[in-house]
Amino acid sequence: MIIQKTNVMTRKYWLSIIILISVIYACNKDAITERFAGFQIPANFPEPAYHFSTNEITQNKFELGRKLFYDPLLSRNSTISCGSCHIQTSAFSHHGHNVSHGIDDKLGTRNAPAIMNLAWYNSFMWDGGVFDLDLQPVAPLTNHVEMDETMENVLKKLKASADYPSLFNKAFGEQGITTAAVLKALSQFMLMCVSSNAKYDSVKRGEGKAFTEEEQNGYKIFQHKCNSCHTEPLFTDNSFRNNGLTPTALDDKGRQLVTLNDQDAYTFKVPSLRNLGYTAPYMHDGRFYTLDAALEHYNSKVQQSATLDPLLKKETIPGIRLTDEEKKYLLAFLKTLDDPSFLKDKKLSEQ
Amino acid sequence: MKHILYTAIISLLIFSSCKKDNTNEYNSNNKGELSIEFDNIVGGENLALNTGSYTNSSGETYKITTLKYFISNISLGKADGTTYTVPQNDSYFLIEEGNEDADHASIEVPEGEYKTLTFMVGIDSLRNTKDVSERTGALDPAGTANGMYWGWNSGYIFFKIEGTSTASTADGNMFMYHIGGFGGYSSSTINNIKTVTLNLEPGGTPKVHQGKETNIHLMVDIAKLFDNKSHISIAEHAAVMFDAYSTTIADNYATMFRHDHTEN
Numbered sequence: 001m002i003i004q005k006t007n008v009m010t011r012k013y014w015l016s017i018i019i020l021i022s023v024i025y026a027c028n029k030d031a032i033t034e035r036f037a038g039f040q041i042p043a044n045f046p047e048p049a050y051h052f053s054t055n056e057i058t059q060n061k062f063e064l065g066r067k068l069f070y071d072p073l074l075s076r077n078s079t080i081s082c083g084s085c086h087i088q089t090s091a092f093s094h095h096g097h098n099v100s101h102g103i104d105d106k107l108g109t110r111n112a113p114a115i116m117n118l119a120w121y122n123s124f125m126w127d128g129g130v131f132d133l134d135l136q137p138v139a140p141l142t143n144h145v146e147m148d149e150t151m152e153n154v155l156k157k158l159k160a161s162a163d164y165p166s167l168f169n170k171a172f173g174e175q176g177i178t179t180a181a182v183l184k185a186l187s188q189f190m191l192m193c194v195s196s197n198a199k200y201d202s203v204k205r206g207e208g209k210a211f212t213e214e215e216q217n218g219y220k221i222f223q224h225k226c227n228s229c230h231t232e233p234l235f236t237d238n239s240f241r242n243n244g245l246t247p248t249a250l251d252d253k254g255r256q257l258v259t260l261n262d263q264d265a266y267t268f269k270v271p272s273l274r275n276l277g278y279t280a281p282y283m284h285d286g287r288f289y290t291l292d293a294a295l296e297h298y299n300s301k302v303q304q305s306a307t308l309d310p311l312l313k314k315e316t317i318p319g320i321r322l323t324d325e326e327k328k329y330l331l332a333f334l335k336t337l338d339d340p341s342f343l344k345d346k347k348l349s350e351q
Numbered sequence: 352m353k354h355i356l357y358t359a360i361i362s363l364l365i366f367s368s369c370k371k372d373n374t375n376e377y378n379s380n381n382k383g384e385l386s387i388e389f390d391n392i393v394g395g396e397n398l399a400l401n402t403g404s405y406t407n408s409s410g411e412t413y414k415i416t417t418l419k420y421f422i423s424n425i426s427l428g429k430a431d432g433t434t435y436t437v438p439q440n441d442s443y444f445l446i447e448e449g450n451e452d453a454d455h456a457s458i459e460v461p462e463g464e465y466k467t468l469t470f471m472v473g474i475d476s477l478r479n480t481k482d483v484s485e486r487t488g489a490l491d492p493a494g495t496a497n498g499m500y501w502g503w504n505s506g507y508i509f510f511k512i513e514g515t516s517t518a519s520t521a522d523g524n525m526f527m528y529h530i531g532g533f534g535g536y537s538s539s540t541i542n543n544i545k546t547v548t549l550n551l552e553p554g555g556t557p558k559v560h561q562g563k564e565t566n567i568h569l570m571v572d573i574a575k576l577f578d579n580k581s582h583i584s585i586a587e588h589a590a591v592m593f594d595a596y597s598t599t600i601a602d603n604y605a606t607m608f609r610h611d612h613t614e615n
Contacts, residue, residue, distance in 0.1 A: 054482045123537065129504040131536040134483040138492060138502035151493035179493040180484040258504050259540045260595050 036062070039119070042196035044204045044233050048119035050133055050191060055184045057191065060171040065189030067167070068182065070350040073157050075103055075147035082140065082186070083350060085112040089343050091275035092116060092193060098286030106145035109250060111286035113271060114279050116195040116342065120234050126268045126284040128240055129258040133190060134183045151179055158182065195274055195342040203336070204233065211336065218333025221326050226273075228311055235273040235337065241309040242266040244302030244318060245283060252285065265307050277338040291334065295327050377462040381561035387425070387468065388455040388566055389446045390611070391418060394574040400449045407577035409584040411518035413526065415573065418448035419499060420510040420604075421474050421489070422456050424546075428467035435460050443474065443489040445499065455566075464558045465551060468567060472545040472605060473509030476533040480505075504593055506531050509543055510604060512576065519589040526585045528576075529592040530601050541598055545605035555613040566614040575607035576600065 036059035041048065055061075068074065072081040085100040086092040092115035094100045100112040110126050124130040130139060140146040141154060158164040158177050165177065172181045202209040211219060222230075231237040240255045247266060255264040268284040282288040288297065302312050302319035312318050322330065342348075391398040393405045398415065406412045422444045426436040437458045444456040456470075478490065486492065490507070492500040499508045510530040519526045534542035549569070551557065557565045577583045581599050591597050 051482070054484065125503070128537070130502075131480070131505055132483070135502070135505045138500070138505075140502075142502045150497055152497045155493045179486065179491050180482075183483050255538075257593070259535060259538045260593070261538065261540065264538070 039191055040194070042194065042201065042205075044201055045117075045120065045196060046233075049122045050119040050187075055134065055187055057188055058171065060167075061185050062188045062192055064167050064171045065185035065187065066348070066351065068186055069189045073161070074141060074149060074154055076149045076153075077103065079103060080147050082137070085140075085146075086115050088345075088348055089278070090114075091195065091278045091339075091342060093279040095278065095280065098281050100146075102140075102143070102146035103148045108143075108145050109252060110284050111281065113269075114275060115190055115193050116274060117234055117272065118193065119191045122238055123269065127255045127258045128269055133187045134180075136190075137183055137186045151182075154182065155179065189348075193342075193348055195339045197341045198274065198339040199336040201233075201339075212332070214329055214332040215336050216333075218329035218331070219336075221322075221330050222333050225320050225322070226330075229270045229309075230273045236270045239270055240264065240267040241270055241311075242268075242305065242307045243283075243298075244305070244308050244312055245285075245287070245297070246301075246303045248285065248287075250285075254284065263307060266305065267307060267309075273334060274337045275339055275342065276334050278343065291331055292327070295322055295330060298322065299327070376560070377464070378561075379461040379463060381462045382459040383462055383559040383561045384457065384564045385427075385460050385557060385559050386455045386457045386564065386566045387422075387470075388568045389422070389571050389608075390454070390568060391448050391571045391573060394572065398448060398573060405574065407574070407585070408582055409518075409577070409586070411516050411585045413514050413516035413518070413585060415448070415512060415514040417511060417513040418573070420446050420472060421499065421507065422446055422470050422472065423474055423478075424469075424471040425456065425458060426469045427460060427465040428469070429463055430466050434469075435463075435465075439478075443478070445489050445495050460559055462559050462561055464556050466556055467548055468551055468610070469546065469548040472547060472601075472608075473531070473543060474507040474533065475544060476542070479507060479533040480536055501531060501593065505536070506533055509545075510601070512573070516585045516589075518584070518586040520586070521589040526589045527592075528588075528590075528597070528600055530597045530604075532593060532597060541593075541595065543597060543601040545601055547605060547608050549608060549610045551610050551613065554610040555615070557613045558615050568611045568614060570609045570611045572607045572609065576604045579603040579606050 039052070039057045070081050070083045072078045072084070074081060080103050085094045085102065087095060094112035097112070099108045099110060101107055113126065118124070118133055121133070122131070124133060124136045125139065130136045138151060141149050141151065155177055158168070168177045168181055171185060175181055199209055203211055229237055229239065229241060253265045254268045256262065256267070276291060280289055282291070282294045288294045298320040299322045300319065302308070304318050308318060312320065315321065393403065396403065398418070400418070401414065401416055404412055404414055423442055424439065425442050426434050428434045437460070441458065445453055447453040474490070489495045496507065499511060501508060508529045508531040511528070513525065513527040515524045516526050517524055530543055532541035532543045534540065551567065557567050559565050580602050583600060583603065588596060591600060
């Protein structure tokens with residue numbers, strides 16, 4: 001009896017070992033297939049503008065940045081995270097909100113811009129007030145209607161938390177939890193938010209897809225009438241322009257607040273047209289809820305003013321004339337800039 | 352004759368001791384501690400935070416609740432025309448009224464006698480644009496520079512004064528001047544970086560020796576912020592931040608530093 005029992009136990013023991021080995025093997029296989037690929041430049045994109053030499057992308061830093069991005073701990077009363085207003089399913093914008101509501105439901109004055117392809121940007125915010133991605137998070141973190149926190153408190157809370165000290169240690173070594181480490185980790189997450197798998201990209205990279213006739217017509221109109229500001233392949237030339245929106249009661253003077261130069265009054269950063277299908281409403285103050293309304297603005301509602309962009313002054317009546325048919329084609333083309341894979345990329349989601 | 356002899360001997364002694372002082376005693380390979388004290392005053396009075404009441408030439412009475420400013424890029428000139436520039440990383444200081452640890456800039460300089468002192472009020476444009484990893488110590492927005500950094504328009508606030516005045520129609524009769532602007536990164540804009548040079552000879556030159564502390568005592572007259580090149584009215588300008596008028600205020604405060612004496 002005793003011998004028999006031992007035999008059964010030995011068999012069980014071997015079975016467990018075999019199972020354990022196969023589990024470990026499977027895990028390893030998973031790890032290989034989902035290996036962290038780091039930052040990659042899409043074949044149809046130019047060289048990025050970001051200074052990777054001072055912030056080399058690593059898996060630990062990126063994952064720490066992702067955790068910080070989604071952590072409401074960063075706000076004064078732990079209610080708002082970066083991800084509250086930059087929602088992945090809206091290409092990291094605040095879908096449906098003309099201006100965002102931050103802490104205590106206070107309203108800001110501008111539309112939360114999409115976080116995508118920031119590695120190719122040389123200025124940030126609608127007015128370009130921030131010139132380094134690493135310095136960008138300080139603005140929403142300390143803004144009284146956004147996260148209303150101080151950098152000092154952010155560091156204190158992170159140092160006092162159960163899991164962050166070891167995560168920072170893993171990512172940044174002995175440096176630990178510093179202003180630079182927090183900001184560089186957040187940059188890593190934002191840099192990895194690359195949207196480059198829209199139909200447009202597949203067509204341009206010759207991956208077997210082709211534009212439909214409508215899309216192709218729209219592309220031609222786009223190249224003729226839009227591309228000088230919304231320049232391919234990022235669909236912005238990173239410049240600041242007054243596109244003829246009538247100022248509201250708030251009288252937001254845009255970039256002039258940053259440069260104090262009258263020539264910059266009412267100019268705003270040219271936004272990318274990528275993922276337009278997910279990032280409504282449009283313009284710096286989110287005044288247009290549909291793309292039709294945005295196109296109609298250029299067709300018939302551009303307001304003449306001292307700083308109106310010269311490209312909108314080419315005709316007697318300012319703006320860009322678009323027939324209904326042209327608008328239809330343009331909208332078809334603009335849809336090819338939507339990148340559904342970006343919205344579903346698990347690597348960029350809250351874990 | 353006796354008198355002449357005495358005079359000659361005394362002169363000789365003085366001469367030789369002077370000579371000794373100037374050349375033999377200083378070893379420029381050694382460094383000594385030098386502090387620059389920023390003693391904030393208003394006209395003829397010591398500045399008393401929150402309690403002191405002062406009046407500017409526009410007849411406006413005011414109290415000061417906050418006073419902070421950055422001092423950076425310190426250099427010292429010797430009589431022979433040479434200049435010692437403090438290594439830049441060791442040359443950023445936030446002066447804060449009411450904080451005993453922040454009323455002076457402590458530096459190490461080679462032994463010697465210094466005749467001029469030069470510093471910036473504010474932060475040089477290069478450091479304003481440097482990588483965040485080089486913003487430590489006085490420049491850390493999560494540390495000393497907390498409240499002295501603009502997140503929305505990347506750059507340091509060089510000079511910050513807040514207070515109350517019955518002349519102000521703002522909430523709580525507040526007035527606040529947050530002055531910054533390093534000239535802009537990609538587009539040029541206001542530059543409020545001010546460089547101050549003071550002649551230390553009238554008030555006494557610092558004689559720096561290793562193992563000895565020397566203190567340059569400066570008086571910083573806040574009254575000159577309001578009344579100097581321009582007269583600034585709190586009623587007309589209760590809040591000035593990143594604004595063209597800030598240059599008028601910076602022009603005024605650039606002249607408020609005076610060397611009073613040196614403690615050798």
